[in-house]
Amino acid sequence: MKIYFTFEPRPDLKEPLIEEFPNIEFVFHSKLDEGQLKDIDVLVTYGEDLNERRIELASNLKWIFVASAGIEKMPHKAIHECGILVSNVRGIHKKPMAESILAHILSLKRALPFIYENQQKGEWNKKAQLSELNGSTALIIGPGAIGSEIGRLLQAFEVYTIGCNRSGEETPFIDETYKIDELMSVLPKAEIVISMLPSTPETRHLLTYDHFKQMREDTIFLNFGRGDVVATDVLVKVLEDKLIRHAVLDVFEIEPLPKDNKLWQLDNVTISPHFSSHSSRYVERSLDIFKPSLRKWLAGDDNLENKMEILRGY
Amino acid sequence: MKIYFTFEPRPDLKEPLIEEFPNIEFVFHSKLDEGQLKDIDVLVTYGEDLNERRIELASNLKWIFVASAGIEKMPHKAIHECGILVSNVRGIHKKPMAESILAHILSLKRALPFIYENQQKGEWNKKAQLSELNGSTALIIGPGAIGSEIGRLLQAFEVYTIGCNRSGEETPFIDETYKIDELMSVLPKAEIVISMLPSTPETRHLLTYDHFKQMREDTIFLNFGRGDVVATDVLVKVLEDKLIRHAVLDVFEIEPLPKDNKLWQLDNVTISPHFSSHSSRYVERSLDIFKPSLRKWLAGDDNLENKMEILRGY
Numbered sequence: 001m002k003i004y005f006t007f008e009p010r011p012d013l014k015e016p017l018i019e020e021f022p023n024i025e026f027v028f029h030s031k032l033d034e035g036q037l038k039d040i041d042v043l044v045t046y047g048e049d050l051n052e053r054r055i056e057l058a059s060n061l062k063w064i065f066v067a068s069a070g071i072e073k074m075p076h077k078a079i080h081e082c083g084i085l086v087s088n089v090r091g092i093h094k095k096p097m098a099e100s101i102l103a104h105i106l107s108l109k110r111a112l113p114f115i116y117e118n119q120q121k122g123e124w125n126k127k128a129q130l131s132e133l134n135g136s137t138a139l140i141i142g143p144g145a146i147g148s149e150i151g152r153l154l155q156a157f158e159v160y161t162i163g164c165n166r167s168g169e170e171t172p173f174i175d176e177t178y179k180i181d182e183l184m185s186v187l188p189k190a191e192i193v194i195s196m197l198p199s200t201p202e203t204r205h206l207l208t209y210d211h212f213k214q215m216r217e218d219t220i221f222l223n224f225g226r227g228d229v230v231a232t233d234v235l236v237k238v239l240e241d242k243l244i245r246h247a248v249l250d251v252f253e254i255e256p257l258p259k260d261n262k263l264w265q266l267d268n269v270t271i272s273p274h275f276s277s278h279s280s281r282y283v284e285r286s287l288d289i290f291k292p293s294l295r296k297w298l299a300g301d302d303n304l305e306n307k308m309e310i311l312r313g314y
Numbered sequence: 315m316k317i318y319f320t321f322e323p324r325p326d327l328k329e330p331l332i333e334e335f336p337n338i339e340f341v342f343h344s345k346l347d348e349g350q351l352k353d354i355d356v357l358v359t360y361g362e363d364l365n366e367r368r369i370e371l372a373s374n375l376k377w378i379f380v381a382s383a384g385i386e387k388m389p390h391k392a393i394h395e396c397g398i399l400v401s402n403v404r405g406i407h408k409k410p411m412a413e414s415i416l417a418h419i420l421s422l423k424r425a426l427p428f429i430y431e432n433q434q435k436g437e438w439n440k441k442a443q444l445s446e447l448n449g450s451t452a453l454i455i456g457p458g459a460i461g462s463e464i465g466r467l468l469q470a471f472e473v474y475t476i477g478c479n480r481s482g483e484e485t486p487f488i489d490e491t492y493k494i495d496e497l498m499s500v501l502p503k504a505e506i507v508i509s510m511l512p513s514t515p516e517t518r519h520l521l522t523y524d525h526f527k528q529m530r531e532d533t534i535f536l537n538f539g540r541g542d543v544v545a546t547d548v549l550v551k552v553l554e555d556k557l558i559r560h561a562v563l564d565v566f567e568i569e570p571l572p573k574d575n576k577l578w579q580l581d582n583v584t585i586s587p588h589f590s591s592h593s594s595r596y597v598e599r600s601l602d603i604f605k606p607s608l609r610k611w612l613a614g615d616d617n618l619e620n621k622m623e624i625l626r627g628y
Contacts, residue, residue: 095446095448096424096444096446096448099420099423099424099446099447099448099471100424100444102416102420103417103420103421103423103424103426104424104426106413106416106417106420106421107417107420107421107426109413109417110410110413110414110417110418110590112417112418112421112426113430115584115585115586115587116427116430116584118587119578119584119585122573122578124569124570124571124585124587125587126587126588126589126592128589128592129594130410130414130589130590130592130593130594131593131594131595132409132410132413132593132594132595133413134409134410134413134595135595152470153470153471156466156467156470157413157467255438256438257438259436264433264436270429270430270433271429271433271438272429273429273432273438273439273440274440275440275442275444276424276444278440278442278444279444279445279446280443280444280445280446281445281446281448281449
């Protein structure tokens with residue numbers, strides 16, 4: 001039994017893995033070496049180093065564990081035809097992303113940009129308006145697993161959480177949920193509005209200037225879903241017209257955000273370079289999903305966590 | 315029955331108060347006017363505008379409600395001799411202060427200073443090491459009511475919380491508690507170390523260079539208690555020697571921190587100008603304590619929330 005990793009976990013993560021499965025031959029390379037593919041049973045990969053030829057070479061391959069959420073770059077058909085099992089690390093971004101969102105909200109409420117700025121100038125300056133997260137109301141548009149984790153953390157700060165999704169179906173840690181077509185009337189209820197929407201034909205440019213006009217003046221808007229939920233020009237106009245207090249953007253219509261985009265010039269926006277799911281604990285968390293799956297699979301059970309429908313793309 | 319406020323709450327806070335107590339004559343001034351003192355029954359003040367003469371002038375005064383935590387600047391003896399009841403807003407700083415602490419920790423874990431810096435330079439830069447608060451261990455030295463609130467929020471992020479206080483007595487939301495003389499051996503357990511210690515002869519310069527040597531290299535140290543728990547020179551040396559990752563300081567031995575202090579030059583420190591308890595909801599929270607107390611007092615019950623022992627100073 002041979003398992004091939006096309007990335008190298010840190011020694012403190014690798015060693016316990018080897019120890020836990022003494023009968024398995026593990027090979028770790030920081031880059032895929034085609035010569036290794038012939039006799040491997042399991043491939044552990046970030047999912048960007050596969051193509052049809054390589055699937056053919058790996059004639060003994062039975063399971064691909066993808067240490068990433070997306071499988072867009074994989075040769076779906078070839079994998080399906082060879083009957084190879086695929087599972088991934090769906091949900092791995094939940095905790096770090098929710099922490100980034102809380103970090104940004106608290107930073108604005110507790111005047112951290114003001115603190116950093118005055119420190120740079122060497123100035124002891126108390127003249128900031130510090131507000132509180134406690135007791136506010138947050139609206140999460142598209143609350144899936146990540147939205148629910150955000151709701152859980154917000155509730156610890158005694159925030160009232162409102163969700164807005166396609167079905168209007170309840171989500172854990174969200175106090176009340178509305179359908180997406182009720183969005184306009186829900187917006188004035190919240191002073192924190194978070195979009196976690198994916199990019200689909202329905203969500204593209206879903207948020208218009210009128211939506212922002214509906215928001216309260218002190219609203220903090222955060223987009224951590226996909227950039228095209230609001231047109232960049234609309235966002236610029238909303239912020240120039242000061243319809244809301246501040247926008248925190250981790251995603252953009254075009255990434256990287258072009259150098260000459262007006263957003264760079266505004267002071268009521270935070271530009272985060274689409275990395276708020278990053279975490280030094282990424283590989284650790286991936287192995288926390290991989291290890292129980294491997295135990296299960298070795299016991300002959302194919303029903304693994306996050307098993308993918310490779311042809312459907314999820 | 316006349317109640318004199320020597321500060322002016324916002325109309326949206328003042329009006330409901332007047333409405334709730336229609337039989338009371340309220341007078342609101344943004345500054346104490348001695349001419350008003352003669353016939354007042356209750357004085358609501360930040361506690362910095364009183365002296366012996368004014369207590370004498372207020373010959374009908376029965377209760378002073380202090381909308382602040384400290385009563386250092388009040389004429390203790392005169393108040394005691396006139397048998398005037400004193401109560402304050404102890405605990406009012408708990409929520410905003412705990413939020414500031416969480417804001418600073420999350421900001422460092424999720425690379426917000428890096429984001430702000432690159433945005434200023436107009437650079438799309440993903441090359442930061444983002445870590446997580448989740449799963450870490452925090453040590454709170456001197457966990458009173460504020461420490462407990464910090465513990466509550468940290469636990470929501472699945473942080474293991476350790477307390478260190480004089481008695482070693484348990485505190486809510488703190489997983490395990492040690493005595494202060496065990497501090498040296500407890501320090502290596504945590505990567506977040508928070509001092510909430512007040513300034514007393516025992517806490518002065520309690521933390522030495524050796525204590526910081528005991529801490530883990532990735533430690534974030536936060537001081538939100540009082541500045542003299544560690545000598546400024548020691549702190550500078552600790553940070554120059556990079557014994558820990560970062561210090562967040564809201565309090566200093568000398569405040570404002572002198573312009574020429576070396577701390578201003580270091581990049582592994584955050585200098586917050588002793589305002590992390592500030593909140594736009596301060597007056598609202600004060601009135602939330604005042605109103606039930608007033609109701610109680612009007613019903614003849616003297617046993618008010620946060621009743622002070624004026625001669626003892628707390």
